[in-house]
Amino acid sequence: QSAPTQPASVSGSPGQSITISCTATSSDVGNNNLDSWYQQLPGKAPKLLIFEVDKRPSGVSDRFSGSKSDNTASLTISGLQAEDEAEYYCCSYAGDSTWVFGGGTKLTVL
Amino acid sequence: EMQLVQSGAEVKKPGESLKISCTGSGYMFSNFWIAWVRQMPGQGLEYMGVIFPGDSDTRYTPSFQGQVTISADKSINTAYLQWSGLKASDTAMYYCARHGHGGNSIDNWGQGTLVTVSS
Numbered sequence: 770q771s772a773p774t775q776p777a778s779v780s781g782s783p784g785q786s787i788t789i790s791c792t793a794t795s796s797d798v799g800n801n802n803l804d805s806w807y808q809q810l811p812g813k814a815p816k817l818l819i820f821e822v823d824k825r826p827s828g829v830s831d832r833f834s835g836s837k838s839d840n841t842a843s844l845t846i847s848g849l850q851a852e853d854e855a856e857y858y859c860c861s862y863a864g865d866s867t868w869v870f871g872g873g874t875k876l877t878v879l
Numbered sequence: 880e881m882q883l884v885q886s887g888a889e890v891k892k893p894g895e896s897l898k899i900s901c902t903g904s905g906y907m908f909s910n911f912w913i914a915w916v917r918q919m920p921g922q923g924l925e926y927m928g929v930i931f932p933g934d935s936d937t938r939y940t941p942s943f944q945g946q947v948t949i950s951a952d953k954s955i956n957t958a959y960l961q962w963s964g965l966k967a968s969d970t971a972m973y974y975c976a977r978h979g980h981g982g983n984s985i986d987n988w989g990q991g992t993l994v995t996v997s998s
Contacts, residue, residue, distance in 0.1 A: 805984040820984035866938045873923040
């Protein structure tokens with residue numbers, strides 16, 4: 770099982786929108802609608818933002834949205850805020866009840 | 880309120896054994912898969928494996944199979960991650976985390992246990 774590919778970094782100015790991609794690199798990963806996204810602030814545990822491609826847990830801002838096309842899942846953050854500066858990880862189902870995280874994307878708010 | 884509370888930081892020497900814990904509260908511990916996730920210093924998240932406390936069904940990511948042992952004691956709502964011979968490369972933050980939403984995402988995380996292995 771290979772880790773999905775994410776860009777190492779993205780950046781945007783306050784108020785702008787950015788999109789982070791997560792591309793499955795093997796046929797046995799991501800071939801479903803189970804992708805999730807996590808935000809990790811420095812020194813903190815990760816936090817669930819999106820599950821099952823495009824569902825938002827209660828309490829997560831609607832500025833965060835998810836989508837998927839073919840083997841690439843995407844996280845879009847609209848109306849960027851300084852507090853969004855963090856590391857973002859996608860997670861895909863790898864089979865046999867196990868999962869695999871993407872390599873992570875560092876978001877810088879300029 | 881649902882919580883996962885992990886045991887405290889550990890400093891060990893290479894070759895030593897270690898067992899860290901994760902205790903759940905505020906929900907039916909037996910009914911949700913618990914995962915262990917490694918984060919090496921300055922690196923990303925790595926899914927190590929997962930256990931269903933209700934019947935101790937355990938699965939490992941191939942790269943961690945044989946390197947660690949995941950177990951659980953449902954009578955005390957606790958999951959464990961253990962090593963029989965630590966290496967310096969095991970130095971990392973380890974998170975336990977609950978699979979919620981039908982098992983299709985990790986909806987709650989422990990605070991993390993920092994394991995440092997150094998001679």
